[in-house]
Amino acid sequence: MSKSKTTITCPHDSESAITLDSCCTEALENHLPSDFFKALGDPNRIALVARLAVCGRPAKVSEIACCLPIDMSVVSRHLRQLKDAGILECEKQGKEVLYSVQYQSITKMLRGLADAIDECCPEQRRCVGTKKK
Amino acid sequence: MSKSKTTITCPHDSESAITLDSCCTEALENHLPSDFFKALGDPNRIALVARLAVCGRPAKVSEIACCLPIDMSVVSRHLRQLKDAGILECEKQGKEVLYSVQYQSITKMLRGLADAIDECCPEQRRCVGTKKK
DNA sequence: TGCTCATTTGCGTAATTGTGCAATTGTATT
DNA sequence: AATACAATTGCACAATTACGCAAATGAGCA
Incomplete structure (x- = not known):
């Protein structure tokens, strides 16, 4: 897991903006075709x-x-x-x-996605609640 | 895996009918909502x-x-x-x-499906080529 | 109670998708 | 070359789906 992080702010509600870990987002979207x-x-x-x-x-x-x-x-x-x-x-x-x-590519895909989601799971990372203020 | 097996024959081409392991089909379809x-x-x-x-x-x-x-x-x-x-x-x-x-339920679902597909993978089972003749 | 804000729902429309039939392509066989 | 068969593609149509706008619901607050 990397430490690069981006915060995307909501135009009309910057306080409650969703905090996006850009690296993690890419990792996830790569697994979500x-x-x-x-x-x-x-x-x-x-x-x-x-x-x-x-x-x-x-x-x-x-x-x-x-x-x-x-x-x-x-x-x-x-x-x-x-x-x-x-x-x-x-x-x-x-x-x-x-x-x-294509048994292998399907199972590889499914398990890769499951792992990517696990990487994002709050219980498994330190970077929770990094809210811009 | 069980041994119950069903062969569904094609009406117009019974020799090349697809062999269906009914138990396996159910197991798979349960994982394919x-x-x-x-x-x-x-x-x-x-x-x-x-x-x-x-x-x-x-x-x-x-x-x-x-x-x-x-x-x-x-x-x-x-x-x-x-x-x-x-x-x-x-x-x-x-x-x-x-x-x-719902992190857990998603990953559980994905890994369950991957496992179910593995169960069907020809390299992992003995019941290959059970062709009705 | 009346007002404000967040979310959902009703409704009409445009776009996409699933389907069947008929025609076409491509490959073997006679 | 002509024929037969498997699979694909063109086309039209029905069903579904995504979408925006406006109205409705629901929960807090003055």
Whole structure:
């Protein structure tokens, strides 16, 4: 943890300004890519990831699609979004495209975020209540 | 992990059906509440959480709102959504409402999910390639 | 009681997103 | 070359969501 610190004051209420540890903010926001969460924010995409995760092997789009009551074209778009978010990966094999879960990068991401939040937790740092007056 | 297992066959392609370990699916889906991710899927809400996290103390709505170029009523709604998702908590104090980050429940959730994904990771289980033939 | 301030809620609108269908692309097979 | 199949993309539409403004709620204070 560093000691660099910035205080951002509220224009209309400078006394109760939120104290921002800039270094910590960056560390946290690096771990908070909203595209990652947006990708997991849809029930159908959650279902796709869960099924693919327990499947344990690369699966083609058509077999993934048949588990859900939505069109395969929609599944294809969902899979692409999950891939762009770093949750899935895919490889072409002949006519087919095989999707699989990026286990390591997901768990690394989740644990990294958890650690970053722990770093910010008041109980774990000395820099609490540094209020500008 | 248990041994109960279910195979869901594709209607039009039963040979390449995705093998589903039902117990594992449930375990995973329990860790995948889409509302949690949906709440973190918006850049403004991410910013709110990050700022509140590094703030390290309960903060009132107006001071949280002044960090973002959006109306306070919108911030209020975002905060409520984050609270409903279990990411923030709030307490009334006179006229004001103080929001703070639920550090423990978030990190517990993230690490629980990471563990659940690890449980599904092919390298860590024996039940790979259980394909119906 | 009347007033002020902080927050929430109602409502209308613009933007985004999820979806299905049809057409297209790309790859193998005949 | 023609055909068949898997996956993607274009397009239109419905549903959801983010947003700002104004009004309402609620809690302290004169």
